[in-house]
Amino acid sequence: MKLKLGVHRSLAGEVNVWTDISQVQSALSKALTEMTTPNKTPPGADPKQLERTGTVREIGSQAVWSLSSCKPGFGVDQLRDDNLETYWQSDGSQPHLVNIQFRRKTTVKTLCIYADYKSDESYTPSKISVRVGNNFHNLQEIRQLELVEPSGWIHVPLTDTHKKPIRTFMIQIAVLANHQNGRDTHMRQIKVYTPVEESSIGKFPRCTTIDFMMYRSIR
Template sequence: MSPEMGSNNILKHNPEMSGKTNASGVIDPVTEELAGRVREVGNQAIWSLSSCKPGFGVDQLRDDMTETYWQSDGQLPHLVNIQFRRKTTIRDICIYTDYKLDESYTPSRISIRAGTNFNDLQEVEVMDLNEPSGWVVILIKDDNDRPIRTFMLQIAVISNHQNGRDTHMRQIKVHSPAEDRFGLHSQIVPGRFVTNEFQRYATIR
């Protein structure tokens, strides 16, 4: 299934995402994290790539800097593998691309796959991109329209703009829905800590 896309190829039609854009009208996943609406869970996973140029690998993809990037070095499709130690709820994947800088290195079609391991991955989403610059938000849902629970995600670059061979991705964030103890989407509550750092110390071990 291919979600309907708005300007800048950012998903804007979903009610959950409304009212959460920055001054330029583009969804900002960092703002979502700081507001406690989602949790970035990529740091709980093991990341690997199908290929990369030296110095343009996982570290650059996860350094929170849009000036750096992963550059593949091989044949399509180019793969980003994200393996969790335990079954994890995933709401969306956010990918930062910049066609103005990367041109033919910019992905034009991305496939998202999920499963238990490399042997049972199934495609759960496909997105076509048209010269994207900024964050692309890909909502990941199951057949019941709920965030999926999975041990592994794979992001596959199926094709690039201008039939480019290698690809650039500048950042990837993986979000889990932030829910309170009553199962409702969390809101900012005075005196309540919602960041990952605070939540580590929320219970007595």
């Protein structure tokens, strides 16, 4: 079936422009799909790139880690082994919890979580809550994330109302839901970053006068 879209007239005569109605239907269907389908969660930068800037430092090793549940051989060690092929797998009812407890109040700027929908499918988190506090009894939610088929690093800024890094004794990551209504969850890596304070050592005023320039190096 043909659908006449328009007519173009010129000195050479009349030229008809035609197209298949199936092409129109396909284009409309694609447009509707794009309007109703959420965008996939874009991957963030590799945390090692952040470390190389010298502005943050990974402090997960300074904390005590615990989980609400785990399948044997798929626990904290797999979350922290710097291997994207391994993962924590929960083994219980939701929400699935990762608890990160510091021995003293600590400044935390960013959480980095690695998830891989391509490999984990229904085990992949779709809704995550991040809570902070002094202990289990006074945790408060500061972030809630909706994830759509994430495949890569997810950067979660941990800042207060003034956009400053938080200070806390404890962080809890709660998986509230998985893709395709999956029961248990997979997380492949979690990194915790604190800002690196700039040292004043070595930051002397530059020598600009001739007298200063004479003594700027040791002879």
